[in-house]
Amino acid sequence: MSDSPETKRHEPIADAKIVVGAALAWPLLDQEGRLLLRAGTVITSEEERCFLLEHFSFYAGAPRTDAPQGASSVDGQAEHLAVADMRLSIGSPIGMRSFYATSSPMRRSRIIGFSPDHSLFVTAPRVGKLPLVLTAGENVQAVAIGAYAVYSFSCTVLAACGQPFHYLVLSAPGAIRMLRERKATRVQTRLAVTYREPDSHDARQGLGLGRDLSVQGMSLVAPRAVGEVGARVHVSFPISTAQIDTEFDAVAVVRNVKDSRDADGLVAHGLEFESMSGEQQFALRLFLFDWMNANSL
Structure with a gap:
């Protein structure tokens, strides 16, 4: 188990260290110590690199794998449960x-x-x-x-x-x-989400920002449209907590698209998860509860 990142804000990685076509030598973590991209991930295009640098604040290190302090209780009530x-x-x-x-x-x-x-x-x-x-x-x-x-x-x-x-x-x-x-159905997140066509076994199509995550779906913000309403897209992002360390993979249906490229250059997609294994559902639920608990401290 690696040491927990310090609570102070970390110095971001210099832009020059994110190289298109080269595998990351270290995992990228957000300022809370949560895993964004694993070591070995390849940034495949300049578009992905620019999106990563613009929309995420990250540093190099090892992901936090310890449970947040206070995780053993909710609102101060934890003892004598039957x-x-x-x-x-x-x-x-x-x-x-x-x-x-x-x-x-x-x-x-x-x-x-x-x-x-x-x-x-x-x-x-x-x-x-x-x-x-x-x-x-x-x-x-x-x-x-x-x-x-x-x-x-x-x-x-x-x-x-x-x-x-x-x-x-x-x-x-x-x-x-x-x-x-379980206090909320959706959790405000900032996840580095890779996406591609569901039936494609090739390299990913792009990198997006995952927000408003729930067990039913998420909002995916990307520099371009990933599909029209009704289309399917394969999404993936790392999950790393005290209990689990895995890659979340699911097929989702595009339920709505908000194109604001003329204003900010981004396209927001409402995704509904369609295909998940039991293991993926279990991992996602634990990840959501962990995120909720950390944000409530």
Whole structure:
């Protein structure tokens, strides 16, 4: 885990260090320490370079991966939460990792049942196509998305079963903490979003600014139109938090277009996400809650 960036404003990277056609030697972070572009990203055109320099304030470094202070509570209320307070249900997404692998990413799972003593039955989390190996007696850290918030808690693996499919039986959750409260449907963001045609496997078409992010969609601002109303576009941006480190990829439908190129040279698109895997939905929800919580401090 890398050190957190300092709270003071960082000196921006000199323009000359952003070279068209060359891979970035370091990740680009915004002034809050959030990841904009990963190391190795290639700025493919002068248009992208100018857009990046004009619309983002960034510096070189390692992304902040620690949870923001105060993340264990919302409005000062975090202690003595019970299982019922989380309002989990069959199908609720849950992320897990071994208690002794705190630097590892959360592995996605789902709740498939409850016992009268509040033990949880969950699908086995996976590493690629293989289930994550957890054994009876092993302690795990978990993050679950409830009806109104995201919660963290600890459990012990009571049983690891292979029939009729791979699943785990977890002890009743303990040390439950509310991490993020779902107070808003949209979050004001400034994301470096790459976009391309959905069926194209070639290099990206361009770089845009992602704003007003929600689990349903986002606003994408670009120097040119990415498509007419009804068109589809593939969007991608990095997600890096204390729980996850992945690339968000989704196909979205253009629902509206506001062309203001005569005024400021930009085109704003209202996008609705159409195609997302369960893993992508889980990552996006955690990312949104993390952003909301940081902005409320």
